[in-house]
Amino acid sequence: MTDAIIPPRSGVAFLLGEGRELTVTDLEGVQVADLVAYNADDVKEVISNGRTLDYAEKIKLTTGDVLYSNRSNPMLTIVEDRVGTHDFLLTPCSEATFRHFYPDQPVHRGCFGNLAEALEPFGIDPDMLPVAFNIFMNVPVHGDGRITVEPPVSRPGDFIRFRAEMPLVIGLTACSAYASNGGTFKPIGYAIGPHPKA
């Protein structure tokens, strides 16, 4: 189900050609992967939660939904989703969020730091990191407007598959925050190309 593995609390960046498919797999279950995307031909065009939520008219995105850029262009279509619970409200965890939420734990650079390092060779500055599409992240919005970070509902082998609607630079992590992953850190698998046989 996977070509490559992102070790716990780390991240990668790579090119994804237009029309190619990216499958992201929760290898062990209950783990989050933060995904960001940039137009490979002009990295100032970037995935946008605000544009996407506006066009989708919902905050729960799944099969058939499109992730849009800040220029209102389709970047990724979700073509298959075995989980159906993802977050597009929150920014990647960072040194600052670790200090805020986990003052008794060692500070970690988090998905933000991992993405910043992985994306630097593509000319992407840390200030250009948007709200990520947080795959498998479980962030219910309650009736009174409160949001909570709950353990993912993904089980071992669950995956989500995207099609690139333009040439993309992708950043992808195995998330580093305690709350996002039910308190433990696990790897994330990914594959590029047609979905492999189960």
Added chain:
Amino acid sequence: MTDAIIPPRSGVAFLLGEGRELTVTDLEGVQVADLVAYNADDVKEVISNGRTLDYAEKIKLTTGDVLYSNRSNPMLTIVEDRVGTHDFLLTPCSEATFRHFYPDQPVHRGCFGNLAEALEPFGIDPDMLPVAFNIFMNVPVHGDGRITVEPPVSRPGDFIRFRAEMPLVIGLTACSAYASNGGTFKPIGYAIGPHPKA
């Protein structure tokens, strides 16, 4: 209650010194104002819905809540709020969103175009426009994850007041989208400094 008026379907940009207060008033009621903010000393630091919602642990922001930057620094504190219903999920309306949501209406450059023009003298590129804090915008999140754009609940003279926590470039509009404002376009008032006597 106001020093300056933003005409319907237009926008302005201005500097707001650290510690200064900005009051935004819905002069006629049922009107939205999109607000964006940048660090005046380094405009790559920008208001972030993802960071703000993460720290606030809620999507409904009001008196006492802080709007954070992409670098996790406080930019604006809401010091008084007579409405309590605002949106921080959706991007400013634009030519593309007009084509999408109002195909039978004339295309308008929207808050996005108005902000882009107003912010250009500050060295801010249209691609640097984030999700705005949409003052008075009424976007309920329903139990199934759907979001709808409802008329604002603000009445004539209702206002919200912010304190700048760093030197800021502010962009501010009188919103141009039909759904956001109950189908009509009205002006927005604003004032800088201590809150004037009612």
